Amino acid sequence: MPIARNLSDIFIQTLEQAIDSVVVIDSQNCIVLFNAAAEKLWGYSRDEVIGENVKILVPLHIRTEHDSYINANRTTGINKIVGTSRDVPIHRKDGGCRWGAMSISKVESEGQILYTAFIKDVTQQYYEKEKLRLLSLVTDQTDSAIIITDGQWKIIYVNAGFEKVFGYTAKEVEGLHPTALLTPNLSQTSIAKVHEKLLNGLPAKSEELTHVKSGERIWSSITVNPILDDHNSLTHTVSILSDITGAKMHEVMQHCILDAMAREEPLENLMEIACREIERIAPEIIAAVLQVDDENKLHPLAAPSLEQAYKNVLEGMPIGECVGTSGTAAFRGETVVVSDIETDPLWMDLRADILPLGIKSCWATPIKNSKGLCVGTLAFYYKEKRQPSAFHQRLVEAIVPLCTLAMEREESRQNIRQLAFYDSLTELPNRSLLHAKAEHALIEAKRSKTTLAVLFIDIDRFKQVNDSLGHPAGDALLQQFAERLSFQRRQTDIVGRLSGDEFVVVLPGCEVSNVTEIIEEIKLNISQPCKIGGSTLSPSASIGISLYPQDGHDIGSLIHRADMAMYQAKSTGRGRFSFFSHELNQLAQERQELENALREAIENNELKLHFQPQISMSEGRLYGVEALARWEHPKFGTVSPARFIPLAEECGLIGVLGHWAIKEACQQMAIWRRKGINIPAISVNLSPSNFHNLDLCGMITQTLTQHNLQASDLTLELTESVLLDTNPSTMKVLNEVHAQGIRLAMDDFGTGYSSLSYLRRLPIHELKLDRSFVLDLENDATSRALSDAVLRIGESLQLKVVAEGVEEEGQYQILKGQGYHVAQGYLLSKPLSSIDLEQWIQNAKTV
Numbered sequence: 001m002p003i004a005r006n007l008s009d010i011f012i013q014t015l016e017q018a019i020d021s022v023v024v025i026d027s028q029n030c031i032v033l034f035n036a037a038a039e040k041l042w043g044y045s046r047d048e049v050i051g052e053n054v055k056i057l058v059p060l061h062i063r064t065e066h067d068s069y070i071n072a073n074r075t076t077g078i079n080k081i082v083g084t085s086r087d088v089p090i091h092r093k094d095g096g097c098r099w100g101a102m103s104i105s106k107v108e109s110e111g112q113i114l115y116t117a118f119i120k121d122v123t124q125q126y127y128e129k130e131k132l133r134l135l136s137l138v139t140d141q142t143d144s145a146i147i148i149t150d151g152q153w154k155i156i157y158v159n160a161g162f163e164k165v166f167g168y169t170a171k172e173v174e175g176l177h178p179t180a181l182l183t184p185n186l187s188q189t190s191i192a193k194v195h196e197k198l199l200n201g202l203p204a205k206s207e208e209l210t211h212v213k214s215g216e217r218i219w220s221s222i223t224v225n226p227i228l229d230d231h232n233s234l235t236h237t238v239s240i241l242s243d244i245t246g247a248k249m250h251e252v253m254q255h256c257i258l259d260a261m262a263r264e265e266p267l268e269n270l271m272e273i274a275c276r277e278i279e280r281i282a283p284e285i286i287a288a289v290l291q292v293d294d295e296n297k298l299h300p301l302a303a304p305s306l307e308q309a310y311k312n313v314l315e316g317m318p319i320g321e322c323v324g325t326s327g328t329a330a331f332r333g334e335t336v337v338v339s340d341i342e343t344d345p346l347w348m349d350l351r352a353d354i355l356p357l358g359i360k361s362c363w364a365t366p367i368k369n370s371k372g373l374c375v376g377t378l379a380f381y382y383k384e385k386r387q388p389s390a391f392h393q394r395l396v397e398a399i400v401p402l403c404t405l406a407m408e409r410e411e412s413r414q415n416i417r418q419l420a421f422y423d424s425l426t427e428l429p430n431r432s433l434l435h436a437k438a439e440h441a442l443i444e445a446k447r448s449k450t451t452l453a454v455l456f457i458d459i460d461r462f463k464q465v466n467d468s469l470g471h472p473a474g475d476a477l478l479q480q481f482a483e484r485l486s487f488q489r490r491q492t493d494i495v496g497r498l499s500g501d502e503f504v505v506v507l508p509g510c511e512v513s514n515v516t517e518i519i520e521e522i523k524l525n526i527s528q529p530c531k532i533g534g535s536t537l538s539p540s541a542s543i544g545i546s547l548y549p550q551d552g553h554d555i556g557s558l559i560h561r562a563d564m565a566m567y568q569a570k571s572t573g574r575g576r577f578s579f580f581s582h583e584l585n586q587l588a589q590e591r592q593e594l595e596n597a598l599r600e601a602i603e604n605n606e607l608k609l610h611f612q613p614q615i616s617m618s619e620g621r622l623y624g625v626e627a628l629a630r631w632e633h634p635k636f637g638t639v640s641p642a643r644f645i646p647l648a649e650e651c652g653l654i655g656v657l658g659h660w661a662i663k664e665a666c667q668q669m670a671i672w673r674r675k676g677i678n679i680p681a682i683s684v685n686l687s688p689s690n691f692h693n694l695d696l697c698g699m700i701t702q703t704l705t706q707h708n709l710q711a712s713d714l715t716l717e718l719t720e721s722v723l724l725d726t727n728p729s730t731m732k733v734l735n736e737v738h739a740q741g742i743r744l745a746m747d748d749f750g751t752g753y754s755s756l757s758y759l760r761r762l763p764i765h766e767l768k769l770d771r772s773f774v775l776d777l778e779n780d781a782t783s784r785a786l787s788d789a790v791l792r793i794g795e796s797l798q799l800k801v802v803a804e805g806v807e808e809e810g811q812y813q814i815l816k817g818q819g820y821h822v823a824q825g826y827l828l829s830k831p832l833s834s835i836d837l838e839q840w841i842q843n844a845k846t847v
């Protein structure tokens with residue numbers, strides 16, 4: 001067909017010279033015009049294509065679409081050029097492929113319809129677009145956000161993940177700077193540092209709190225990779241951002257809270273750290289942690305941004321329905337959201353307190369312990385009417401378990417503290433805590449140059465209460481006593497239980513002048529009658545006082561000296577107090593030295609027994625000997641038993657000493673028996689506490705057997721004080737000893753308890769008249785009457801009566817005249833060593 005037979009020459013010329021390729025086809029799809037640009041694009045000469053079907057230039061499917069498009073357009077009206085542009089593949093004659101953006105126009109001229117296709121070579125753009133399309137195919141597979149910027153940091157591409165995570169469409173962000181969009185709070189210095197890295201071809205990695213379109217924040221892990229050209233100039237950046245909010249929230253919160261826990265910070269501090277961290281991450285939140293106590297009352301633990309006045313309102317408020325958001329959440333044990341405090345009935349009672357603070361909504365989550373009990377709430381207050389966001393929910397998810405952990409840890413710490421530092425019976429600080437607190441008070445006294453008083457308090461006759469009324473009564477007395485001791489004490493005073501019935505009170509700032517007044521007050525408090533174990537008791541205590549600075553500069557010495565003063569007080573009677581003095585200290589040191597020496601003497605068998613003969617007055621023959629302990633010390637010289645026996649009792653050596661005396665006496669008796677020296681019996685002194693030992697009888701019988709002695713060879717001397725001893729073992733042991741046939745003598749009769757009724761109860765064989773009665777026998781009728789009475793008592797109970805301390809012949813005669821059975825005293829002989837006694841016996845025989 002001739003070229004453009006129906007077109008005007010100008011039109012044809014224009015098409016021919018067009019920069020873009022032009023292909024004109026007729027209604028039979030035959031090519032009627034093929035310009036120079038088209039020749040270049042397809043590689044065909046116009047001669048090769050003119051008159052050919054257009055399908056040789058474009059693939060079939062394109063042409064079909066093309067045709068349908070043309071058909072569609074045919075209906076839209078003649079003489080109107082309606083066009084569109086689409087990318088089509090250009091199959092070149094040489095087999096190559098290029099891409100053209102093709103638009104088609106329909107022209108109707110003189111009854112003939114022609115179609116003109118304008119094709120722009122877009123091969124390069126097409127491949128670039130295609131590359132991005134393929135890139136999208138890959139990048140859209142991931143949930144991470146991917147951003148590509150040009151060399152000027154402007155966004156040219158974002159993937160579907162970006163749209164999903166940050167909520168912006170690609171169009172919305174094109175040309176924007178990612179930092180300004182996502183991390184508006186990032187400092188210019190930080191941005192500059194990142195840019196510097198990238199410009200140097202290095203990737204930049206960070207974790208940032210990023211903003212999404214809705215205004216929410218999420219934590220993103222960001223990796224930015226630079227793309228450099230051949231000249232090392234930055235052409236693009238590729239950033240990958242992943243939402244790490246959950247993990248990061250846990251990490252950040254755990255980091256700050258666990259760190260603080262490791263520093264042993266108190267619970268209040270931990271919770272304050274948590275609240276501050278929440279408010280740093282989400283400044284729209286006012287965070288608070290409230291504790292729920294055992295009585296279901298609220299206590300604000302931490303709420304750094306909440307007005308104190310409102311915290312005061314919450315303090316001690318019982319939880320319940322309609323007690324704000326926290327009170328209700330704790331009561332229900334479930335999360336409560338109030339998006340409008342003004343109208344919500346849960347805030348009915350507290351509304352007036354919170355609205356003036358500008359708080360309009362609140363969200364509270366219960367904090368439950370491992371047993372499922374609500375121990376607190378985490379509350380988020382907002383200054384606008386709103387619901388918590390997903391970000392806030394994630395914050396709560398991260399923090400609540402940490403709050404639980406911190407609260408449970410606090411509870412166990414409290415328990416451990418209670419167990420480790422408090423006496424479980426009285427709930428007072430125990431020895432260690434008492435020392436620590438007292439130490440602290442002393443440091444403070446030193447710093448402020450003030451005084452301090454230490455009171456060492458020991459309950460009088462506590463042991464008796466314990467023994468006679470039983471341990472539960474003893475415990476009740478200790479509890480009552482501790483309570484009374486703490487009553488009306490100042491905040492700074494320290495009251496603690498040292499051990500048993502010993503208590504210490506430390507009075508910081510207390511002068512000598514007012515300590516007596518305080519002691520009188522304490523004495524009055526503790527002496528009030530109380531019902532314990534069915535009995536009414538009026539407790540009393542002995543109190544020793546030491547003062548800082550005069551009596552010591554360390555707490556150990558002050559307590560020790562107060563203890564010494566207490567002993568001093570106790571020795572003067574019940575309910576007394578005594579100040580520490582240096583003379584007392586001197587005595588105590590000597591006592592300590594003596595105690596050490598006695599311990600050594602017993603261990604090294606340095607004690608000796610001397611023996612004092614007892615004479616049967618009617619027959620004049622030896623009745624027996626009393627074994628008396630003797631101690632000769634290189635430094636202290638001869639130490640009287642009157643001194644070392646009470647010492648042995650106080651320092652717990654009396655058991656060993658009694659044991660030693662029995663063994664020694666039996667051994668000596670055995671020696672005498674072997675030597676044929678006739679000593680009918682030996683008596684050994686025992687202290688009341690020796691009878692606490694349930695093995696005593698067994699030990700004695702074993703010793704007797706070991707030395708081939710009879711039970712009747714041994715007499716045990718006990719004093720009347722044994723009657724004051726309420727230890728349940730005492731009677732048992734006495735009866736056991738008696739049952740074995742071992743004789744018991746009541747020593748120093750008439751000086752102590754002197755209740756005759758006990759004589760019936762005790763299995764006594766012998767009474768020993770105290771020498772104080774013997775002393776004045778010759779000059780004093782009363783003494784004579786008393787010695788006579790004692791003898792009658794003894795005889796009426798069928799007991800042998802021994803007169804002690806007979807020094808004078810006159811005394812001897814009076815006693816003999818009264819009918820006394822046995823005499824013992826210097827008149828007959830002083831206590832003698834075993835050898836001297838043998839000699840004495842020998843001499844007595846010969847006299």
Ligand SMILES: Nc1nc2c(ncn2[C@@H]2O[C@@H]3COP(=O)(O)O[C@H]4[C@@H](O)[C@H](n5cnc6c(=O)[nH]c(N)nc65)O[C@@H]4COP(=O)(O)O[C@H]3[C@H]2O)c(=O)[nH]1
Binds near residue numbers: 645658685825831
């Ligand atoms: N002025 C004077 N004194 C006389 C006379 N005749 C004896 N004495 C002393 O009177 C004390 C009698 O012993 P005691 O009443 O059992 O009193 C004893 C006894 O209770 C206790 N004692 C002595 N040895 C032991 C022992 O091995 N164990 C225990 N538990 N106590 C002992 O120590 C106390 C004192 O013992 P000693 O100093 O040996 O004193 C002895 C003895 O030396 C006298 O005519 N005139």
